Amino acid sequence: MDKPNPDNRGEFFDQFLDDYYTECDEHLVSIRRSLVVLEDDVNTYALDRTLLDNLFRSFHTLKGISGMVGLAAAEQLAHHLESYLRELREGTVVLTQSGFEALVAGVSLLEGVIHARRNDQPIPSIDQLVERLQAISVDSVTSEAPAATTETRENDSTITRWQVEFTPTAELAERGVNVNSVRARLQEIGQVLQAKPVVKGAGEIAFEFIVAADVDQTAVASLETDGLTFQPAPVEREPRTREILPTPMIAPASVVRVDLDRLDELMRIVGDLVISRTRLDDQVAELKRVTPPAAWRSLQEVNLTMGRQLRDLRESVMRVRMVQIGEIFERMTFVVRDLARENGKKIIVQLSGGETEIDKFLVERMMDPLMHLVRNAVSHGLETVAEREAQGKRSEGVLLLSAMTAGERIVIKIADDGRGIDRGVVIERAKPKGLNPENAEIDDDALLNLICTPGLSTRDEADRESGRGVGMDVVKKATEDLGGRISLSTRIGEGTTFTIELPLTLAIAEALIVSVNGQRFAVPQSGVREVLEVESASTRVLENNEIISYRGKVLPLIRLTRIFEMNHQRGEKFHVLVVGEETNAVGLAVDRILGQREIVVRAIKDPLAQSRGIAGATELGDQRVVLILDISALRQLAVTSRH
Amino acid sequence: MPDESKLNNILVVDDSPTMRRMVITSLGSLRHVKSTQAGSGLEAIERLAIEPVDLMVLDLNMPDMHGMEVINFVRKHQAYRNIPIVVLTTKSEESSRTEALAAGANRYLTKPFDPRQLADVVGSLLQTS
Numbered sequence: 136m137d138k139p140n141p142d143n144r145g146e147f148f149d150q151f152l153d154d155y156y157t158e159c160d161e162h163l164v165s166i167r168r169s170l171v172v173l174e175d176d177v178n179t180y181a182l183d184r185t186l187l188d189n190l191f192r193s194f195h196t197l198k199g200i201s202g203m204v205g206l207a208a209a210e211q212l213a214h215h216l217e218s219y220l221r222e223l224r225e226g227t228v229v230l231t232q233s234g235f236e237a238l239v240a241g242v243s244l245l246e247g248v249i250h251a252r253r254n255d256q257p258i259p260s261i262d263q264l265v266e267r268l269q270a271i272s273v274d275s276v277t278s279e280a281p282a283a284t285t286e287t288r289e290n291d292s293t294i295t296r297w298q299v300e301f302t303p304t305a306e307l308a309e310r311g312v313n314v315n316s317v318r319a320r321l322q323e324i325g326q327v328l329q330a331k332p333v334v335k336g337a338g339e340i341a342f343e344f345i346v347a348a349d350v351d352q353t354a355v356a357s358l359e360t361d362g363l364t365f366q367p368a369p370v371e372r373e374p375r376t377r378e379i380l381p382t383p384m385i386a387p388a389s390v391v392r393v394d395l396d397r398l399d400e401l402m403r404i405v406g407d408l409v410i411s412r413t414r415l416d417d418q419v420a421e422l423k424r425v426t427p428p429a430a431w432r433s434l435q436e437v438n439l440t441m442g443r444q445l446r447d448l449r450e451s452v453m454r455v456r457m458v459q460i461g462e463i464f465e466r467m468t469f470v471v472r473d474l475a476r477e478n479g480k481k482i483i484v485q486l487s488g489g490e491t492e493i494d495k496f497l498v499e500r501m502m503d504p505l506m507h508l509v510r511n512a513v514s515h516g517l518e519t520v521a522e523r524e525a526q527g528k529r530s531e532g533v534l535l536l537s538a539m540t541a542g543e544r545i546v547i548k549i550a551d552d553g554r555g556i557d558r559g560v561v562i563e564r565a566k567p568k569g570l571n572p573e574n575a576e577i578d579d580d581a582l583l584n585l586i587c588t589p590g591l592s593t594r595d596e597a598d599r600e601s602g603r604g605v606g607m608d609v610v611k612k613a614t615e616d617l618g619g620r621i622s623l624s625t626r627i628g629e630g631t632t633f634t635i636e637l638p639l640t641l642a643i644a645e646a647l648i649v650s651v652n653g654q655r656f657a658v659p660q661s662g663v664r665e666v667l668e669v670e671s672a673s674t675r676v677l678e679n680n681e682i683i684s685y686r687g688k689v690l691p692l693i694r695l696t697r698i699f700e701m702n703h704q705r706g707e708k709f710h711v712l713v714v715g716e717e718t719n720a721v722g723l724a725v726d727r728i729l730g731q732r733e734i735v736v737r738a739i740k741d742p743l744a745q746s747r748g749i750a751g752a753t754e755l756g757d758q759r760v761v762l763i764l765d766i767s768a769l770r771q772l773a774v775t776s777r778h
Numbered sequence: 779m780p781d782e783s784k785l786n787n788i789l790v791v792d793d794s795p796t797m798r799r800m801v802i803t804s805l806g807s808l809r810h811v812k813s814t815q816a817g818s819g820l821e822a823i824e825r826l827a828i829e830p831v832d833l834m835v836l837d838l839n840m841p842d843m844h845g846m847e848v849i850n851f852v853r854k855h856q857a858y859r860n861i862p863i864v865v866l867t868t869k870s871e872e873s874s875r876t877e878a879l880a881a882g883a884n885r886y887l888t889k890p891f892d893p894r895q896l897a898d899v900v901g902s903l904l905q906t907s
Contacts, residue, residue: 151799198868199889305829332851334855334857339827
């Protein structure tokens with residue numbers, strides 16, 4: 136095996152980049168969480184010591200690991216943020232509003248620097264921010280005695296203090312009982328005020344915890360297992376005990392971190408199993424045809440049991456890949472605060488369903504699009520305080536971020552109670568581009584289509600100003616690429632709601648297996664709204680488009696034979712899969728529906744084999760490869776081939 | 779395959795998992811060593827209770843129990859007094875070097891560190907101890 140050469144430092148530390156980004160993310164999440172709390176303490180002397188310690192340590196670690204991977208801008212910026220935090224902690228400066236804002240801006244820039252490195256983009260300059268941080272450190276020095284930071288969480292003296300002793304051993308550690316797990320357990324019954332190691336008579340090490348807990352002797356007695364002993368603690372404390380609170384950064388001992396690649400690998404193996412099971416299924420079906428029941432019945436039972444177990448396995452693996460969406464919501468809250476301050480708006484962010492879980496891969500892909508919707512809501516949807524008051528609305532705008540699961544899908548809503556989207560303005564903008572030429576009244580779906588047309592958004596300028604390359608068209612595309620769907624609901628003066636529906640996971644999907652011209656294709660079922668049976672005689676041709684009537688409207692047909700240039704033989708009847716939103720639904724014409732299958736989605740990596748309209752490939756039981764259709768790309772191909 | 783029990787056990791203490799991996803990988807070039815890790819001062823001391831440790835690579839700024847407290851604890855107790863300690867810390871306060879060395883750290887290195895230098899320092903301390 137090739138060993139990395141420690142002499143070549145750059146190369147050597149490059150192998151840790153993935154760990155680095157993961158850890159940076161964790162610290163940035165924790166920092167944002169702390170800053171939201173810290174904001175309430177601006178201009179007060181009573182800063183929460185634990186909070187400052189955690190912030191300080193996060194910046195300190197970011198500085199350390201950034202230095203190791205040679206990202207000097209992040210290292211320096213983290214260093215200056217750390218220095219400012221040290222001054223706050225030592226009480227030599229007061230946290231002013233401008234100081235807080237510099238802190239927030241610094242964190243955003245730090246994130247930007249790391250993000251840029253990760254995506255091989257130019258690293259933004261940190262000079263201005265560094266100056267700003269240095270300036271506040273000087274400006275806000277107190278002339279009086281240093282402000283005392285509060286000892287956090289003074290304890291109610293009526294609550295009993297317990298002294299708990301834990302003696303670690305190799306056997307206990309093997310069973311997962313260690314200083315961390317013990318502390319976590321104590322944290323559940325009360326507050327751990329102190330944790331320190333002591334050496335007992337024979338030189339053995341033990342840990343002494345002081346816990347303030349409102350429990351009685353019988354309750355603690357039940358905890359006296361695994362080398363723990365309890366006794367009421369002497370009331371006098373040492374002059375200055377270090378308070379120990381759990382830090383969100385340190386994962387409890389029972390949590391492991393796993394590289395997403397490894398989970399992908401695991402998912403791939405599960406996928407292979409799914410395929411083998413399909414093969415077994417086919418074999419059993421074949422046996423059924425040619426042998427009496429006695430010969431195949433028990434095999435069939437085993438096969439069905441395996442099917443169930445496989446589903447359980449698949450679900451368990453999927454669950455491992457899930458992360459809570461609340462983490463993204465917190466990031467958004469942070470962006471909202473930042474933007475609201477810049478724009479002179481007052482905004483209350485309401486979160487709901489933060490515990491909803493979503494595939495890590497989806498989270499990463501949807502991060503920017505969701506952020507774009509939130510920025511839009513704050514910059515354009517919600518009004519200023521004056522505007523709101525003039526309309527008799529409460530002065531704070533409300534931004535609701537919610538998530539929930541519905542069956543196999545997750546529904547994310549971003550709703551504001553702002554001014555709503557002005558259809559008139561959008562229609563005016565659409566006219567010169569030849570969109571909506573009839574000047575017709577448009578419903579929410581049509582409106583969404585218009586604002587998602589590249590180059591049409593009334594907000595493009597502002598978005599570019601704020602340095603975001605994402606537009607509504609990108610939001611829509613990202614959602615659809617992931618097999619999701621976006622919808623809009625807006626009313627003038629009342630607000631706008633964007634609803635995004637996504638599949639919970641991507642790797643394994645339910646699909647319809649169809650045949651066109653003797654070729655089989657898989658169509659992800661999440662994109663299919665309805666399946667119709669159509670008489671060939673009932674189709675019409677309009678402006679070079681084949682159409683059928685569908686629910687009183689016209690449904691354009693997509694012929695795969697045309698797109699993929701295959702021969703086209705027509706039967707008397709065929710099937711149509713209705714895909715897409717109500718207003719721009721299209722029908723995918725296929726010869727036959729062969730069945731419904733659980734398919735394992737494999738990306739086609741060979742550029743020679745990649746083709747627009749094909750999302751990937753899958754394998755069915757008979758070991759033949761079946762192409763998976765990319766519905767949204769096909770729709771676009773159909774549109775362009777018409778013109 | 780060398781006998782596990784004859785390997786020198788290096789305890790790597792740092793609250794950053796990335797940093798721990800970097801340190802452990804850097805020490806990979808040394809012969810006859812294995813490493814154990816701990817994410818906090820308290821965990822480090824727990825490791826000492828559980829298994830023999832031949833050398834510690836110790837970060838200073840950690841939650842729960844500062845690296846300085848770990849040094850003080852180790853140097854105060856007979857059973858651990860002679861374990862060589864290499865402090866490996868992100869430079870922040872000038873005073874910490876003097877403080878750490880005075881408390882009994884054998885060497886004081888700063889991050890970003892040079893993997894070869896770290897391995898050399900650890901290797902030579904293991905030889906002389």
